[in-house]
Amino acid sequence: MPNIVLFSGSSHQDLSQRVADRLGLELGKVITKKFSNQETSVEIGESVRGEDVYIIQSGCGEINDNLMELLIMINACKIASSSRVTAVIPCFPYARQDKKDKSRAPISAKLVANMLSVAGADHIITMDLHASQIQGFFDIPVDNLYAEPAVLQWIRENITEWKNCIIVSPDAGGAKRLPAQKRRKKWAMQLVVGLCQLQEVAMDRKETQVCERRQQFACKEPPFEQRWGGKQQGVIGPFPVWDGHRNALGEHIKVNSCRVVSCLRMVTSIADRLNVEFALIHKERKKANEVDRMVLVGDVKGRVAILVDDMADTCGTICFAADKLLSAGATRVYAILTHGIFSGPAISRINNAAFEAVVVTNTIPQEDKMKHCTKIQVIDISMILAEAIRRTHNGESVSYLFSHVPL
Numbered sequence: 001m002p003n004i005v006l007f008s009g010s011s012h013q014d015l016s017q018r019v020a021d022r023l024g025l026e027l028g029k030v031i032t033k034k035f036s037n038q039e040t041s042v043e044i045g046e047s048v049r050g051e052d053v054y055i056i057q058s059g060c061g062e063i064n065d066n067l068m069e070l071l072i073m074i075n076a077c078k079i080a081s082s083s084r085v086t087a088v089i090p091c092f093p094y095a096r097q098d099k100k101d102k103s104r105a106p107i108s109a110k111l112v113a114n115m116l117s118v119a120g121a122d123h124i125i126t127m128d129l130h131a132s133q134i135q136g137f138f139d140i141p142v143d144n145l146y147a148e149p150a151v152l153q154w155i156r157e158n159i160t161e162w163k164n165c166i167i168v169s170p171d172a173g174g175a176k177r178l179p180a181q182k183r184r185k186k187w188a189m190q191l192v193v194g195l196c197q198l199q200e201v202a203m204d205r206k207e208t209q210v211c212e213r214r215q216q217f218a219c220k221e222p223p224f225e226q227r228w229g230g231k232q233q234g235v236i237g238p239f240p241v242w243d244g245h246r247n248a249l250g251e252h253i254k255v256n257s258c259r260v261v262s263c264l265r266m267v268t269s270i271a272d273r274l275n276v277e278f279a280l281i282h283k284e285r286k287k288a289n290e291v292d293r294m295v296l297v298g299d300v301k302g303r304v305a306i307l308v309d310d311m312a313d314t315c316g317t318i319c320f321a322a323d324k325l326l327s328a329g330a331t332r333v334y335a336i337l338t339h340g341i342f343s344g345p346a347i348s349r350i351n352n353a354a355f356e357a358v359v360v361t362n363t364i365p366q367e368d369k370m371k372h373c374t375k376i377q378v379i380d381i382s383m384i385l386a387e388a389i390r391r392t393h394n395g396e397s398v399s400y401l402f403s404h405v406p407l
Contacts, residue, residue, distance in 0.1 A: 001025070003083075004393050005048050007073060009057030011066040012365050015090065016056040018382035023390060028053075032069055040065060042072045048082040054389050055085065059093030060341070060364040067093050067112065071119040078120030086123040086392065087116060088385060090363035091311075091339045095130035113137035125388050127363055127381065128310045128338040143398050145388055147338045147361050148270055149405045150379050154359060155274065155306065159334065165304040166330075167271040167278040170321040270308060279305075281321050294324050301329030311339035312360075315346040319353040332356045339363050340376070347373045 007028040008016030020027045029045030055077070057070040070087060077085050097108035109131075116124065117140055124142045129135065135142040155162050271278040279298025305325040312318050312335070322333045333355055340360030342350075350358050350373050358373075360366060361381045370376050387406040391398045 001390065001393060003051055005046070005051045005053050005082075006389070007044075007053065007055045007077075009055065009066060009069050009073065011061050011069075012056070012058045012090070012363075014365060014367075015058070015362055015382055015385075018380065019056060019088075019386045019389065022383055022386035030073065032073075034065075040069050040072055042069060042076055044073075044076050044080060048077050048080050050081065050083050052393050053077045053082045053085045054088055054393075056088040056090075056385075058090045058363055059095075060091055063093050067115075071115055074116070074119040074121050084122045085120055086125060086389075087121045088125045088389065090127050090381070090385065092126045092129055092134065095134060098131040098134055109134050110137045123392065125385070125392070127361075127384075130310055143388060143392070145384055145398070146402055147363075147379070147381055147384075149401070149403060150361065150381055150384065151308070151336050151359075152270065152273055153405055154336070154379050158357075159304060159306070161304050162274065163276070165274070165276055165306050166298065166300050167274070167276060168298070168300065168305050168307050168321070168325065169278070169280050170307050170309050170317050281324065294320055296324055296328055299328075300325050303330060305330035305333045307333065307335040309335075309337050311341055312337045312358075313341040313346065314344045315342065315349045315353075318358075319349045322353050322355055326354055334359065337361075340366060340369070342366075342369050342376075350375055 001023065004025070005028045006016070006020050006023065006025050007030050008020075010032050016027060028048075031041075031043040031045060033041050035041060055070060055073050057066060057073070059067065070089070074085050074087060092109070092112075094108040094112050097106065098110075100107055113134070114137075117138060122140055124138060124140065125145065126142065127145045128147055129144050132144065135144055155165075159165065277298070279296065279300055282295045282297065307318055307321055307325075309318065318335045318337075322335070325333050334357055335355055336359045338361050340358070341364065347369060355375050357377050358375050359377045359379060361379045363381065366376060366378050370378070383406045384401055388398050388401055390396075391401075
């Protein structure tokens with residue numbers, strides 16, 4: 001392809017090389033190093049005047065250093081008269097800090113977006129943003145690609161009983177990846193209504209009002225058997241009972257119902273495209289990276305459960321969810337994640353958990369972690385990024401990649 005230059009940052013050079021090989025290009029010459037005071041230095045080793053530049057840098061490893069390196073590379077190419085600079089960020093850094101959820105909390109994802117724009121980026125290509133509203137933080141085009149087509153392919157090729165599986169979201173926020181079948185959309189919206197009412201009740205904390213809400217919903221819902229296909233002890237359903245939602249002090253917790261509404265409106269099609277059912281786990285956190293309790297919504301008895309989420313950090317959530325699913329009667333449990341961060345005690349938790357496999361994409365390097373955990377398997381998404389770059393360079397639509405894996 002003429003007039004295109006592909007550079008790699010230092011965060012994930014193996015993925016960059018795979019993308020370059022797929023496109024039939026050589027990676028551009030760039031030298032990145034640090035001075036003795038730990039300042040980052042970048043030297044672009046070839047002309048980029050009038051070129052369409054793509055810089056691949058994932059938000060992993062030494063995140064702050066890698067982010068600064070990306071910003072400097074973007075600016076270096078921009079002031080060297082490149083025609084366009086596209087930042088290819090497979091795992092977007094600071095994506096979990098996407099809203100002001102408490103007083104004086106920063107919206108760091110918005111800050112990163114501003115920094116990329118000011119540095120000179122003309123276009124962003126990323127994958128499975130933790131929150132889709134991050135695209136709105138930019139005033140430049142953002143292509144948010146999905147790992148879903150590659151995930152579907154892996155499920156069909158590696159899980160022999162996939163037709164008898166159930167797709168499970170380990171939290172309400174992940175529901176955007178787990179669509180209800182069309183006949184269940186009404187009950188999904190009633191879940192939202194229930195959570196909204198729960199938030200109102202939590203504000204008042206009066207037990208009498210809780211009972212009234214419970215009675216109100218009970219008279220509107222059809223029998224449990226019609227909703228979830230049978231009774232099962234310990235499974236609650238279509239929305240969690242109110243008494244289960246208390247914190248350590250016995251107070252009713254607040255539910256971010258707006259986020260649940262957004263997620264259910266933006267559901268993608270893993271369960272629909274497999275023509276299987278889905279379940280949801282509602283979780284309550286004591287604090288960041290620490291889950292207090294979980295409530296399973298759905299029937300997993302006698303089925304292969306596949307946990308699907310966009311990322312896993314310390315893996316407390318998915319390991320807790322795996323135990324919950326097995327205790328509810330699931331025959332086997334898999335976890336499929338787009339971004340496997342695996343920090344802190346994550347590897348030891350996975351080794352001790354009852355997973356058949358924990359499957360991640362290679363948006364983040366996994367070679368070192370795979371040496372310490374045989375359960376980790378990797379899906380290569382370099383062909384999706386490569387095709388997105390090719391289509392962007394040629395002015396073609398990338399929407400084909402939302403539902404297909406390039407050949």
